[in-house]
Each structure stands twice: as structure tokens, then as C-alpha cells.
Amino acid sequence: MKKFIGYAVLVLIAVVFIGTAVFLYNKSQEKPVTYTSDAAFKTTIVKKTVAVGKVIPRREVEIKSQVSGVVEKLYVTAGQNVNKGDIIAKITLAPNMVMLNQAESQLETAKLNLQNATVEFERQKKLFAEKLISASEYNKFLLNYDLQKEAVTSAENNLLLMKSGATKKSDKVSNMIPATVTGMVLDLPFKEGAFIVETSSFGAGTTIATLADMNDMIFEGMVDESEVGKIREGMELVLDVGALEGEPFTATLEYISPKGVTDQGTIKFQIRAAVKLSDKLFLRSNYSANADIVLDKKENVVAINEGNLIVEEKAQFVEIETGPQKFEKRAVKTGISDGINIEIVEGLKEGDKVKHR
Template sequence: MDINEKKRKSKLRIRLSTAIVGVLLIFILTSIYFVGAKPNNKNSLIFTTFLTTDVKTTVSSTGTLNPKGIVEIGTQVSGVVENVYVNYNDIVKKNQLIATLDTNLLKIAVNQAEADLIKTKSQYELTLKDLKSKEELFKNALISEYEIEAARVSKDAGYAQYLSAQAGLDRAKTNLDYAYIKSPIDGVVIDKSIEEGQTVAASLSSPTLFIIAEGLEKMEIHALVDESDVGKIKSGQKAVYTVEAYDGKEFYATVREIRMNPTTVSNVVNYVIVLDSNNKDNLLFPGMTANIDFIIREEIGVTAVSNRATRFAPPEDMIRGFDQKNRAQRDKRKSDNLWYLNENGEITALPVIFGISDDQNTQIIGLPEDKMEIKIIAGIQISNKKTTATKENTNTNSNRRFRGRMPPMF
């Protein structure tokens, strides 16, 4: 065998050895990967306990906070604003002076009306004297009947002019009073649209100078409730609401009235519900959005359990020990069931009656006292090395892995 042949065979052996080592290495790494990646499922029961709490059935809605009364204050005379005595958020009393207009022209009008009154009064008194004189002459047949009638008409006309002048003076004085703008109610200034030196003009649509809320110690909420829920709302019903400004803080209100005029929003018929609420701490402002829960029914200090426990239904594989006799007894009582583990570690039904529910708990009726401390099954937790999932209703074919035996508990 020549030297070249030996070299060729040596290279082949090296390549073959390298290929074998590579295949073995790939096999080993693949085995490690698949063995390590194989899920190690461990299914555990999730438990909960009974608790004593309040359970409420509610209807949810949103509304807007408003003062119980709002007055828009305008002006009935034109002029230049001379003084403004209040600002935003100021507390005012009824008849308190809050602004004045320039009164120069108005005072001149009063003086002119007084002069007109004096003039017409004198003229009227003169017509009275003239009528009295002509009545004496008519008695003595010195003047005609026409002349005496003309004197009487002059007297009546003079009196009418006197009354008109008196009305003109009253009007001038009233306009002067209008220049002194006063608050008609006790309340809080929530808007102001004038400044000193500004000219305001009275017209058929009086300009709004101030908006005063009738005190903010008491507020009202206008809430929209759709037609499917409005039948559950009654006058005097309690409600709880929150506002975004105070996260987690609850405020309380009472239904005052249900307005029958419908409002359609996005093809849904709604009705306005008006609620009264106290605001003694002045935390609430007009215009805030209230997230409201109308309390339809409330049970105070009752035995309850998590809603997850009421929804749990074990698969048939897990309750093979639940024999036909117990099933028949359960069906006969027409009760609801909770599930727990007995002393033998077997899933056992606990017949009860479900009462009202809220978004967290359900009232439990007919619970024996000796069962108060037991742990109730609320679901099955399915976990492996990579993921963890929770299953509340396990009455599906995916739970066949138990094959009649109990899953481990934690």
C-alpha cells in the first residue's frame, strides 16, 4: 500500500469519527432539551373560606353633579360697570351688593322725572281751581254747559298727566336701583363675566354678569338610567357614588325623583334620575362626573363566599365517590352546591342556597354552623415550569388527567 493510499484512509477514519461524535452530541443535546422542556404539570385546588360581610345588588350608572339651584344674574339697565365687589368662589348673602353701574345718567333721569312731576302737579291743581270757579258761574247761569264740561275734561287730563309723571319718577328711581346689582339668594359665585370699566347693554336678552349657586353644601346628581333598569329605581332609594378626583372615596346619595321624559342616547332610551347628596366638606364641585351604584337590595353582616366558589363545578372524574344516593338527595332539595374536601380527602358537595350577589361575593343561606370553618373549593390551578393558569369551572374533558384520583392540594 503506497503512502498516498494510507493518507487517504486516515482522513476517512478521522471524518467518520468526527461525524459519529457530532451525531452523538446532537442526540445528547436533543435529549436534554426535550427532557428538560417536558411540562411538569401539577394541578392544585384553590380554596376560599366563608366570611361575614355586606352584600349589595346594584344598578350602575353615571351622572353629573350640580348645585341644587343656580341663578344667572343680569342687568336691566345699560351702563358702564363702576365697581365689582365679588370674585369667583366668594360666598354671598341675599341682597348683598355685588356690583354697581355708573349712576350719573340715571340720577339725571330721576331729577328730570321729579321736575316733570312738580310741573304736572301744578297744572293739575290749576285745573281743579278753574273747575271750581266755573261750577259757581254755571250755578248762576253765567256760562254754558259746554264750558263747564270742558273744565271737567281739563281737570281729568291734568290728573292723568300728574299720574304719568309720578310713574315716570318711579321708573327712573327703579332704574337707578337696578344700577346697584345685588345677590338674590345665599350662595357661592361660580362664574363672573364682567370687569370694572366694561360696558353692558340691556336688551331683550339680558347679559349674564354672574352665576351664583345656591350653596354647595347640598348637591344634586342627574344620572341617566336605561329603560331596562329604571323599573328597579324607587324614590328614596340609597346610592353610593365615586368621583375621579378622590379615588376610592365613597359618597352617598338618595333618589329624589324619576323624570318621565325619555332621553335617547345611541338608540338606547334613558331616563333622568335626580339624587340628593350632602357636600358638607366641600369636596365636590359642580360638573364632576359621578359613577353611581343604586342599591337595589342590601344584606348587612351576612355569611358569604367568593363568587368563584359558586361558579366552580368539579368534573365527573373528581367526584366518583359522590354516589347516586347523595345525588338524588341533592336534586330533591333543589339547592345550590358548594364543594369541599371531607376528612377522607374526597370532594364533597355542600348543599346551600345562594342569595344575592355583588361583583365579589354571594350571600349563602342555610349554612350549618359546623361548616363555617371549612375551606371551600374555588377552582383548580394548572401549573408547569413555564406557565400558571387558574380554572374556575373545571367540568370539561380537559380534566380527564385525574382519572378518579384527587389532585394534590396546597
């Protein structure tokens, strides 16, 4: 009985040892690699570049005042359409006190000169009537009298202009600020009660309003130097406006800058394109947008996933399936690529299977 138990233990140990050895052997053997394949297919490939920028009016006009003072009244609001000549704002004048004092002094001086000229003119007029002086002598005093009257009128107008913004005979008022173009009011930087500075040779002055024609919009963006040589004026752009998802706009490229600028370490060139507006959607100024510029387009061409292409030096290959898990290398000639799929000009036909890489 003891011998039987001993034999049984030995057999059990042998079985465990052999089983372990078989398991370890099988585990050490690599499983055969199974490759998948992708079929060549026909599709449309569009090669394009993307320009990042914004949509803006072609022309924005800043309305400034010719006089300094306080904004008494604003007659428009942002978003309102105005015509050329419409009044934007009224300014309560705040003239320079030194200049005002000079204007008042000039008026008093002109009045005194006129009084003296009047007295002398009346005396010479009597002498001329009595034929005691010649006509030429009389005309000198008449001219001086007329000049002094004009000097008074000019001084009065100058003082009125400084105080009220208008002269006696003027049909235009300098403290009433008109729109210089027809368009939409984009911005009113200052509210009623704010002090503004006049435009002069010493400074641009305070902007009262910004106007723009919102029916003439352009896309303004930047293109990388590696792509700028592939685009030209007249090309069509497809605009993706971030605020209007799913509603693309088209535009026509009309300007490519001749000079590049450095942007985050790369050279980029500014472009502008005229936007074709939609009757249903309103494009606001400074909407951010991406523009797809179509560089090339091929329809109904044989293509494969670009990741399945093998590039060795200047040659291009694919591994074509010749049988179950059997592949052979074949040279191909490629065309355009959209970054995902690449056109196969020669070497493959639709339905040919190539190794998935």
C-alpha cells in the same frame, strides 16, 4: 490496535444514537398537568351598580337686569355669600334714543296740555264763584285739570326712569340690581364696563350673576337601562368625588326619570339624589362624581371566585377536590355576585376545595 479503535468508534456512535433516541422520546412525552385549587370562604358580597354624573346645587338662579346699559360697579365677588335683597351691581343706563326722544316729547306735550287746562280751570273757577255755572259743569274742568297734572307727573317719572332708573317717589332703583335669593355667588360672567341687555318679552337678557344655595346639593347622573329597574327612591348612594379622593359622601336617591335618553348608543335614565354634606369638606358646583348604588347585600355567606364556576345550559357546577389531583363535578346553587365573588347557597361549605380555572 486498529480493530480496537474501530470498535470504540462504533460503541461511541451507538451510545450517541441511543442517547439521542431516549432524549427525543422523553421530550415527546407530555408532562402531567398539575391543577391548583381554591377553598370556599365566607365573606360579605355587595351587588351594586355605578352611576356617572356630577354634584350640583339643587337650584341655581341667574340674576338679570331690567334695564340696558353698562356695568358701572360690581359689589360682590365669586364665592361670596349674599342675602336676598343685597345689591349685586349698579348699571349706568343707556336708553334707546328713539324712546328717550318720545319720552321728552310726551313730557312737553303734557306740560302744554296742563297750561291750557290751568287757564281754562281758573276762568271756570271765577265763573263758579260768581254762580254763573253749575257745580257739575265746574267739576268737569276740575277733573280735566287734575288729569293733566297727573299726566305731567307721569311723563316726568317716565323720563327720569329712562335716564336715572328711578322716579321721584320710588324707593326702588331699577339700575341697582339686587339678589333675588340668599346663597353664594357662583359666577359673574361680565366685568365692570361691559354692556348688558335688559330682560324683555323679546329675549332673556344678559346674566349679571349666578347664585345658588351651596347647603342644598344634589348628585345628578345617568343609570343604564339594564339596572334602572333594580333601583328605587330612598336607596342610599355612596359618592366618590374625583377631586376629593378617599372622602366618600352619602346621598339618598329621590328621583328616577320616567323617560330614557340615548347616550352613545345605549338607553340611560337620569337620577338625582340629595347629598349629605360634610362639615370638613366643601363641595363645589359641577364636581364630577361616581355613585355606587347598593342593589343587594349578603353578609357572612359561603362564596367562591366566580371564575371557578362552570355554567352548562341552565345548570351550574364546580369541580370539587376529592383527593390529590382528583376532582369530581358537583352541582351548586348560587346567589348574588359582585362580579368577582359569587355566593354559593347550596352544594359547598366553607373550606371545600374547588378546581381553579
